[in-house]
Amino acid sequence: MAKTIMVVDDSSSLRQVVSLALKSAGYDVFEAADGKDALSKLTGQKVHLVISDVNMPNMDGITFVKEMRKLAAYKFTPVIMLTTENQESKKAEGQAAGAKAWMVKPFKPDQMLMAVSKLCLP
Amino acid sequence: MNLEPALEAFFAEADELLTRMEESLLGLESAPDDSELINDIFRAAHTIKGTAGVFGFDDVVRFTHEVESVLDRVRDGEIAVTPDVIGLFLRNKDHIGALVRAVAEKTDIDDAQRADGETQLAELRVLLGKPAAVPAATGLVAADKPAVGASAPDMESGSGNWHLSLRFGTDVLRGGMDPLSFLRYLRTLGDIVHLTTVIEALPNWLKLDPESCYLGFEIDFRSDASKAEIEGVFEFVRDECVLHIVPPHAQVSEYISVIRALPEDVTMLGEMLVASGALTRAELERGLALQAGAASAAVEPTAEGEQPAAAVAPPPLGEILVETGAVSPGVVDAALTRQKQVKDAKAQEARSLRIDADKLDQLIELVGELVVASAGVQNVAQMLAQSQLTEASEVLSRLVEEVRDQALSLRMVQIGATFQRFQRVVRDVSRDLGKDIELQISGADTELDKTVVERIGDPLMHLVRNSMDHGIEPTEVRIAAGKSARAKVMLNAYHEAGSIVIDVADDGGGLNRAKILRKAIERGLVPEENQLSDREIDRLIFEPGFSTADAVSNLSGRGVGMDVVRRDIEALRGTVEIDTEPGKGTRIRIRLPLTLAIIDGFRVGIDKASFVLPVDMIVECVELAGATRDAARIRGYLDMRGEVLPLLWLRQVFDIHSDAPPRRENVVVVQFGQTKAGIVVDHLMGEHQTVIRPLGKLFSSLRGVSGSTILGSGEIALILDVAGLMKMAVSGTTVSQAELAGSAG
Incomplete structure (x- = not known):
């Protein structure tokens, strides 16, 4: 069964690029526009990996991860946080919240796929 | 159990199997899909391995086992039959042969063979080490x-x-x-x-x-x-x-060899290790952080005034890296050795002084003037015939000569650095061409004038690339011709008779004379019916607009022909010779003057004019008189103790007319490369230090004269271009001589 990945980002174009790349690599993908949206979509799903932006309206990425970790089913789910260069302080905060893997934007689809496959092969 | 009789049978059988293996491999080149051939090869290897095992020839078994494993994968279609793979198998076959032979002769294979075997094993393992699919779990x-x-x-x-x-x-x-x-x-x-x-x-x-x-x-x-x-x-x-x-063992030696070959600008231990791949950037940063931590710990007591500053040095990075297990001690040692080498080289550099090249040129110029002035003094001294003055001028001229030699030696540099550059070129180009070529360098410590070194780079580059591109045959052709798959290009430099000789040689296929001649006729360089000797045909490649490249590659066929090489070298007062043997290789020999500025000259005279010949090129001088003179005039050559010496009348070459014919004539025997010729002049005037003044652009097409010089008396003498003159003498095509023979007869 293909692994399922949730892509959380308020930019729909970025979500699309990431989704396309992941789908082409053989993952099942569904998207969420922000932390709140993502949390609501987690229930009743089996998500193997989450890729999330940090800065988002309604609920930012770090709060989302904190909330997600409270759900028994997602306590150990790997998360890749997407960040820009100048968010180093956020990174420490995010890692404490349970998001260990960080990727700096912009990235090439290949780089992203490589990072994803380190955590979860299709 | 005595296996002796069976042994003989094994050796004979192995021989036969290996021969069959080779035939099948060569057959495979044209029919890579022929499964029967692949089976044949596999069976041969398999049988040899099996039988060798019975006799307990472990070396043969171990090596053949790997070959067999790869062949098995080839048979299953998992490894494609490429020329590279066939080449490897051919080498494998040779190595098995060597191993079997060693057993038969109760000797051991030599180190080179052993190393070759290891390389082959590594290559085989590479083929095996990339499985198409990882077995699950x-x-x-x-x-x-x-x-x-x-x-x-x-x-x-x-x-x-x-x-x-x-x-x-x-x-x-x-x-x-x-x-x-x-x-x-x-x-x-x-x-x-x-x-x-x-x-x-x-x-x-x-x-x-x-x-x-x-x-x-x-x-x-x-x-x-x-x-x-x-x-x-x-x-x-x-x-x-x-x-x-x-890292695996092989990888460690790889790191060490990379470290040894690092450029000299990498001098930090950590950077060296990262550059070689032995250490990752992250490991280096951790190591440095540890070192910094240790350093600050060591400095702390100082702050409290308990210890003098810098009493405790932080541990060396190498130690930290070894302790944390990031790199093996062997690799660190190699890096430290390399670091020391670079430092030593730097230290050596510090002992030498960098001088602006222009200043040096000015010095040489002045020394040139000094030489001329000193010749003037000597001239005057001779005229005045005062013993004290003569003696003083002798001392002066000897010192001037020494100053001249020293000054000129300042400009001399070793050709090694120029040669070394080609290591990389050969490596890269051979990869581009898909040929296996190694560069052999000798005479790297030969010194020559800096200007020459600077200007010889391009022609050499062209010759080396030409050798690789056109000279060296494709690997398959070499193997088929029974040559080693690895081709050689050789660069050699040495001194010979006042010249520097640089050889660019290859062990390739040699020049294809038929093809050259055909092309030359096509291009109208030679008439259709001609009687050219092999040497003359070879030299055609130096003609302008000549190129035989079937396919113009981006290396040699850039429209820069060998004629440009020849022109570049002739501009340095040098010459190019070519020596080729079909199937064996080609050698291009460049001959260059030692220096461009000052030479020891030999002054000769025709009527009132003076000419200068480089002393290095003169073998002897003989008088031309009596019956010999008359005979020589008619024949155009001289019988020199049984040797034919072609003669060249300088008077005719330069068309010098005088009222009365000279009473006496002298022959100056000159040698250039392997050929000798005689230059007929009126007077011999002795040795003379000659400062070469180049002729202006206007005279660039002048043949037979390479420059001019100012004599002590202030007169001007032309410096003869011996190579050019000899070409005229040896070919015997000077019009003047024909005229001469006619008028005499």
């Missing part, structure tokens, strides 16, 4: 086995495998990281050969936190990936887990 099944206890990581993995010693941090699970996901990903880079789970860190069950990770793994990993790539697998957990990556 190799590593993960092993993970379920109970731990046998983690040994401390060796500094150098003895096998051909990487060794990874991995201890996950307790928090990785809580961070959403699954240790197994990294192992799964690791398998995309290679093969997990063996895996031991380390559970020593597991606490008492009562204290065990199910959300914490206590796992560690000792992994034997077979892969072609670099250390940085392997480390990258654990990128997301790198900060909180302990990871030691121990």
Whole structure:
């Protein structure tokens, strides 16, 4: 069964690029526009990996991860946080919240796929 | 049991099998899909291995086993039959032959063969080491086995495998990281050969936190990936887990050889290790941080005034890296040695002085003037015939001569650096061309004038590339011709008779004279019906607009022909010769003057005019008188103790008319390269230090004269271009001589 990945980002174009790349690599993908949206979509799903932006309206990425970790089913789910260069302080905060893997934007689809496959092969 | 009689049979059989193997391999080149041929080859290897095993010839068995394994994969269609693979098998076949022969002669294979065998084994393993598909769960099944206890990581993995010693941090699970996901990903880079789970860190069950990770793994990993790539697998957990990556043995020697070849501008130990791939950037940063930590710890007591400053030096980076297991001591040693070498070289540099080239040129110029002035003084002294003055002028001229030699030697540099540049060129170009070519350099310490060194680079580059492109045959052709697959291009420099000789030679196919002649006729360089000698045909390649390249490659066929090479070299007052033997190779010999500025000249005279010949080129002088003179006039050559010496009347060459014919004539015998000729002049005037003044552009097409010089008396003498004159004399085509013979007869 293909692994399922949730892509959380308020930019729909970025979500699309990431989704396309992941789908082409053989993952099942569904998207969420922000932390709140993502949390609501987690229930009743089996998500193997989450890729999330940090800065988002309604609920930012770090709060989302904190909330997600409270759900028994997602306590150990790997998360890749997407960040820009100048968010180093956020990174420490995010890692404490349970998001260990960080990727700096912009990235090439290949780089992203490589990072994803380190955590979860299709 | 006496196997002796059976042994003979084995050797004969092995011989036969190897011959068949070679035939089939060569057949495979034209029919790579012929499964019958592949089967033949496989059977041959298989039989040899089996029989050798019975006799206990372990070397043969071990080597042939690897060959057989690869052949097996070829037979199954898992490894494609490419020319490279066939080439490797051919070499394998030769090596098996050598091994069998060694056994037969009860000797051992020599070191070169052994090294070659190792290389071949490595190449075979590369073919085997990239399986098309990783068998499922190799590593993960092993993970379920109970731990046998983690040994401390060796500094150098003895096998051909990487060794990874991995201890996950307790928090990785809580961070959403699954240790197994990294192992799964690791398998995309290679093969997990063996895996031991380390559970020593597991606490008492009562204290065990199910959300914490206590796992560690000792992994034997077979892969072609670099250390940085392997480390990258654990990128997301790198900060909180302990990871030691121990390279395979072969990799360690690879690091060491890379370190030895590092450019000299890399002098920091850490940078060297990173450049060689032995150390990853992340490992270096950790090592430096440790060092900085140790340094500040050492400095602290100083701050409290207990110890004088800098009493405790921080531990050297090399030690830290070895202790933390990032690199093996051997690699660090190699890097330290290299560092010392570079430092020594730098120190050597400091002992020498950098001088502006213009200043040096000015000095040479002045020395030139000094030489002329000193000749003037000597002239006057001779005229006045005062013994004291003569003596003083002799001393002066001897000193001036020494000053001249010293000044000129300042401009002399070794050709080695120029030659070394070609190592890289040959490596890169041979890869582009798909040929296996090695460069052999000799005479790298030969010194020549800096200007010459600077200007010889381009012609040499062209000649070397030409040799590689056109001279060296494709590997298959070489093997078919019974030559070694690895071709050689040789650069050699040495001094000979006042010249510098630079040879560019190859062991390729030699010039194709028929093709050259055909092209030359096509281009109208020679008439259709001609009687050219082999040498003359060879020289055609130096004609302008000549190129035989069937396919114009981006290397040699850039419209820069050999004629440009010849022109460049002639501009340096040098010459090019070509010597080729079909099937054996070609040698281009460049002959250059030692220096461009001042030479020891020999002054000769025709009527009232003076000419100068370089002394280095003069063999002897003989008088031309009586009957010999008359005979020589008619024949155009001289019988020199049984040797035919072609003559050249300088008077005729330069069309010098005088009222009365000279009473006496002299022959100056000159030698250039292997040929001799006689130059007929009126007077011999003796040695003379000659400062060469180049002729203006206007005279650039002048033949037979290479420059001018100012004599002590202030007169001007032309310096004869011996090479040019000899070409005229040897070819015997000077009009004047024909006229001369006519008028005399």
